[in-house]
Amino acid sequence: MKNRIAWSVLLMIALAAVAVAQNAPTAKDLFASKCAMCHGPDGSAQTTMGKNLKIRDFHSADVQKQSDTDLKTAITKGKGKMPAFAGKLTGEQIDQLVGYLREIGKQK
Helix, strand or coil: CHHHHHHHHHHHHHHHHHHHHHHCCCHHHHHHHHCHHHHCCCCCCCCHHHHHCCCCCCCCHHHHCCCHHHHHHHHHHCECCECCCECCECHHHHHHHHHHHHHHHCCC
């Protein structure tokens, strides 16, 4: 009986973990909701805000040559007029965004 209960509890935990993982936003979703307003959906910064603030295109060598640590710091602490996302995004989400910026850099 105890084994059945233990297995049932483990199964419920596993199913809950799968449900949470399926509902977690992807890096693309995070970018779309947190970054695209200024940086544009493709990272080219061809938005009104991007042009006004002279935001660099994520495809550019200037952005892509930055280390992952530099990009993570800019997202976490903000840079210039860009707000800080510490406390708004988890460390894992910020890492996902850095990875997504690398993907964007390969697209042009």
